[in-house]
Amino acid sequence: MNRRFLILAEGNFGPLSSKTANACIRYCGHEVIAVLDSTQAGKTAHDVLGFGGAIPVIASYHEAPPLKPHALLIGIAPAGGQFPASWRTIVCDALRDGLDVWSGLHTMLGDDREFASLAHASGATIRDLRRAPADLDIATGLVRESRATVVLTVGTDCNIGKMTTQLQVRDAVRALGCRVNFAATGQTGILIEGRGIGVDAVIADFIAGAAERLTFEAAHDADIVLVEGQGSLMHPAYSGVTLGLMHGALPHAMILCAQPTRTTIDRYPWVPIPPLRDVVQLYEAAMRHVRPSPVIALALNTYDLSEHDAMMAIERAQSETGLPTTDPVRFEASIIARAIEALHLRQ
Amino acid sequence: MNRRFLILAEGNFGPLSSKTANACIRYCGHEVIAVLDSTQAGKTAHDVLGFGGAIPVIASYHEAPPLKPHALLIGIAPAGGQFPASWRTIVCDALRDGLDVWSGLHTMLGDDREFASLAHASGATIRDLRRAPADLDIATGLVRESRATVVLTVGTDCNIGKMTTQLQVRDAVRALGCRVNFAATGQTGILIEGRGIGVDAVIADFIAGAAERLTFEAAHDADIVLVEGQGSLMHPAYSGVTLGLMHGALPHAMILCAQPTRTTIDRYPWVPIPPLRDVVQLYEAAMRHVRPSPVIALALNTYDLSEHDAMMAIERAQSETGLPTTDPVRFEASIIARAIEALHLRQ
Structure with a gap:
């Protein structure tokens, strides 16, 4: 697979605003050539994010990056997942040059006539990470037949660490000697893992069906499946995806992700985040x-x-909930890994 | 609008198996010419359902119904919403004759090449009731700006009376002198009401967005909006739709629908239905x-x-929950209407 990425994050490269770009840099940093954002040009990924080393930020598509990329990655996942109209020229230029285009937006770039015809002409591939499999169906409870221990991350809000936690925990669980798989449910997780289903982009009736399929598949050769959570049960826009994912993945246990400084749902200030004890109960x-x-x-x-x-x-x-607690990026993820191992041994 | 229906329910016409047909007969019975089901031919709707009067059940499309229909209505809504392959010939014949085809299936009949070309040739229209508007977006909390009182039906399971309850309650609320609208969220409700959005057929991220749009629109000229509920919070396949609808419609109050004889979720016998008190708490x-x-x-x-x-x-x-209780089809819906009126007066 051609995976030397130029990441497009024009006007949006930052710790909170370019979720797809940031996860790609954190987990596939060796595959990233440069980030395109004219408002941050001249800096490095580390300057902007605090990680990502010397990956350069460049000002325009035509500024020569150190190596020729294989693919242009759309590095943002805006609410609603629409394609910023101002990025069209850049995507067209990339396709003309034969670069593949990877996108996690709701807007399927492969369905765009201009993009499709340019890709066809140059032999480039457009990979819409959120495109749902055509043969999805409703959930059946299939996961109950699997012997793997399933653990799902859930959260007080979106964009709070549900994917990152699972990726950190995966390494820690593996270090304990367990066979573990990560089941990706969002465009960024799919980008990192190379497989998965974007459960927020399937037909609403099939959310749980998609979740059970990817959980069951990930369970095939694993003792422990770590399913990437989505949204929040208290999120006014995305809670449906959250609950459908929960009931499709049928986790044996959940890990709750939260950000101590966040007091209301991001962009929905009328929804206060309740005490963690109440959130645990709700889930x-x-x-x-x-x-x-x-x-x-x-x-x-x-x-x-x-x-x-x-x-x-x-x-x-920890004292409020009585639960093992950590920041799995900043400190040890092993605390969570041991809780999962103990659960697995009890199954 | 051409609404003289021949209902196609081949092999499936019955009290529980042909949900769309039955609701059409109950609420738009004067628009139904005949029901096509060779396994029940010769009977009337009343014989099969216990309501629907003398609407005849006929054995084949070519058996002349008493009046020429304007449209063929697909009368079932199977789990997953796929199109039964054996019905293709009938749909083709109808389109060839210039009949419109109305369908609430997930499979978009209008996207079928053969159907589309036959419709084009004869001038017939294919109305896919579940087709989502193209311009949906994520929820914003829009409904909070409306002054109408919003009431949503919720349930212990699917197919338990959430739409029917709202239609019965609508008449009873109207009889109290309130301006009331019904907001349809499923294919059958849309068929009856002539507008609405099938929230189970939209992209998962837009469930709440679709719900808030249709609730807000229904609130425009009403004091009370009765939103048709979907699924159940305990349903392993559809719970995501249920919660997304709840958080998009933002009801001021809910009416819980249940069937006393049902002890487990239909087709999911491993999910017991808990006591009503617990279900109330869950919602x-x-x-x-x-x-x-x-x-x-x-x-x-x-x-x-x-x-x-x-x-x-x-x-x-009633004694378990302390709540006003009725069967709004069999007995009085006014008990519920009065509870809604009291709520509205308190807003």
Whole structure:
């Protein structure tokens, strides 16, 4: 697979605004040639994100990056997933040059006539990561036949660490000697893992059906399946995806992701985030009648706290809920991995 | 609009198996010419359903119905919504004769090449009731700007009376002198109402966005909006649609629909239906953080109980939950209408 990426994040490259770009840099950094954002040109990924090393930020598509890329990656995932009209020229130029285009937007770039015809002419491929398989169906409860232990991340909000937690935990679980798979449910996870289904982009009736299929497939050669969570049960726009994913994946346990400094749902300030204890209850109640599933650990996203404050926040959350708590990016993910291992041994 | 229907329900016409047909007969019976089901030919709708009067059941498309229909209505809504392959010939014949075809299936009949070309040739229209508007977006909380009182039906399971309850309650609320609108969210409701969005057929990220749009539109010229519920929070396949609809419609109150004789989720016998008190709690907990919304009444579906047993079941449910309870089809819907009126006066 051609995976030397130029990431397009024009006007949006930043710690919170370019989710797809950032995850690609964190987990596939060796495959990234440069990031295109004229508003940050001259900096490195590390300057902008605090990680990503010397990957350069360039000002325009025509500025020669150090190596010729194989593919242009659309590096943002805006709410609603539409394609920014101002990026059309850049995508056209890339396709003309024979670069593949990878996109996680709801707008299927492969269905765009101009893009499709340019790709056809140059032999480039347009990979719409969110394109749903054509043969999805409703959920059947299939996952109950699998012997793997399934763990799902859930959260107080979107964009809070549900994918990142699973990727960090995967390494830690593997270090304990377990066969573990990551089941990707969003465009960025699919980009990293190379497979998965974007459950937020399927027909609404098939959310759980998609979730059970990808969980079951990931369980094939694993003792433990770590399913990437989506959204939040309290999110006014995305809660349906969250619950459908929960009931399709049928996790044996959940890991709750939260950001201590976030007090309301992002962009929905009229929805306050309740105390973690209440959030734990809400998630467990939503699973109880379908497959009882406890929250067994908390993953806090403390990127915007000092180390001291982060440790205080972890201690507070742990004493509020009685659950093992960590920031799996900043500190140890092994606390969560051990909770999962203990659960697996009890199954 | 041409609405003299021949209903296609081959092999499936029955009280529980032909949901779309049955609702059309109940609410638009004067627009139904005949039902096509060779396995029940010679009977009337009343013989098969217990309502629907003398509408004849005929054996084949070519058996002359009493009047020439304007449209063929696909009368079933199977799980997953696929098109039964054996019905193709009938649909083709109808399109050749210039009949419109109305369908609530997930499979978009208008996208079928053969159907589309026959329709084009004869001037017939294919109306896919579940086709989502092209310009949907994520939810914003728009409904909070409306002054109408919004009431949503929720349920212990699918196919338990959430649409029927709202239609019965609508008449009863209107009789109290309120301006009331029904917001249709499923193919059958859309068929009856002539407008609406099938929220189970939209892209998963847009469930709540679709729900808020149709609720807001229905609120335009009404004091009270009755939103048709979908699925169940405990349903392993459809719960995502249910929660997305709840958080998009942002109801001020909910009516819980249940069937006393049903003890497990239909087709998912591994999911027991908990006591009604627990179900009420589950729904109220799921709304609490977004817009607090009490369950204010119960609507029981007692079609499979004797009148005596139905009344006993209503009494039991009422004493278990402390909520006004009725079977709005069999007995009075006014009990629920008065609970809604009281809520509206308090807003």
